[in-house]
Amino acid sequence: MYGEILRTLLNRPVQSERDVRIFALRVAMVCFVLAMLADTALQLIAFHGWLNLFRGWAITIFVVALVAYPLGVYIGTTRLEHHRTKTKLNEQSLADSLTGLRSRSSLPVDYDAISDASRLLILVSIDRFKAVNERYGHVVGDRVLIRAARLIAEELANLGRIYRTDGTEFVVLASGCTVAEAKTQVLALLARFESSNFGTLEKPISLTASAGIAEVSQATTFTQAFAAVDAALDSAKATGRSRVCLASEPATPGLVEGDEVVWNSDLPPLPKRGRASRS
Known part of the structure; x- marks a missing residue:
């Protein structure tokens, strides 16, 4: 005893x-x-x-x-x-070896650990990053990713933990803020992307990013929440890029060629064709 x-x-x-x-x-x-x-x-x-x-x-x-x-x-x-x-x-x-942000493997665990009744998932994706690797090589591409990750951390770290979930995709697991507040900060982030040089003075590299935001309840599983925010990001990519779409808003399907939206739901549909990979 x-x-x-x-x-x-x-x-x-x-x-x-x-x-x-x-x-x-x-x-x-x-x-x-x-x-x-x-x-x-x-x-x-x-x-x-x-x-x-x-x-x-x-x-x-x-x-x-x-x-x-x-x-x-x-x-x-x-x-x-x-x-x-x-x-x-x-x-x-649990950290991503390139950017130092948290890795995807820890995201579901952290998601389930949040006891708030409402949480936000913010999914940010760099637009057309494949072209950077093809033109400048993967070494330069990695440097650009590191700078992009720092930019995302500077703008969104106050919302919650940030994860690198894919090569060019980053997730913010936020709580204690509204969708409107999160959207305002994400729009400021996208504006900084457009105005920043991710290369050097001799070889400037311009980038844009798109984002989706999903507000999820306590009963929503991580798989369901990620599917919702992923669909919101797809909508942002499909309707012109460099924009934010909310999972709670109706998706606006569309086809994009270059930087121009050549069809959306307000116009007559074009003939069906294979879906291009998201970039």
């Missing part, structure tokens, strides 16, 4: 400086109780008067304060460093 009490007192997780101080106090308390019990037992076995008993107690208290608490601080700090190292390694294992 006593061993279980000690384990309960000393095996609490140490995850902050405050936890270190609490752990040190627990160590000091345990040492104090054990030392006082031992000292009292010895004094009673060979009792030499109350003065000697009180003197022994005072010495015990002094030694415990001088040794046990600093020892507890040292052990607690060691456990805190271990926790921080473990957390850092876990974060690195």
Whole structure:
């Protein structure tokens, strides 16, 4: 029973400086109780008067304060460093190796962990990025992706965690904001994309991005939520790119050639043809 009490007192997780101080106090308390019990037992076995008993107690208290608490601080700090190292390694294992953003594998877990009644998924995709790789090569393409990821983080990091879910697609898992607020920030992001140079002064690279936003309830599964935001992004791509579409709005189907929308739902339909891959 006593061993279980000690384990309960000393095996609490140490995850902050405050936890270190609490752990040190627990160590000091345990040492104090054990030392006082031992000292009292010895004094009673060979009792030499109350003065000697009180003197022994005072010495015990002094030694415990001088040794046990600093020892507890040292052990607690060691456990805190271990926790921080473990957390850092876990974060690195969940990070995208190119951009440093969180990877897709952690997105469903984080999605399910949010307890808010309403969440937002924001899916941002770089338009026609394949042309960058074909013209400048993949090394330059990777640099452009890194700059694009930084731009997205600068504009949208306050909304929630950001993930790289595909080569040129990024997801923001947001809570605590409205669709209107999120749309305003995403529009500001797309404007920065249009005005930014992702290359060098000698070889400027211009990009645009499209986005979809889906507001999902607590009962909506991640698969359902991602399908909704993915459809919203498809609508943004199909109706001209460099724009934001909401999953709650009716989709406007269309065909795009170059930068021009050559058909939408307000015009007579064109003959069917194969669907091009999203870019």
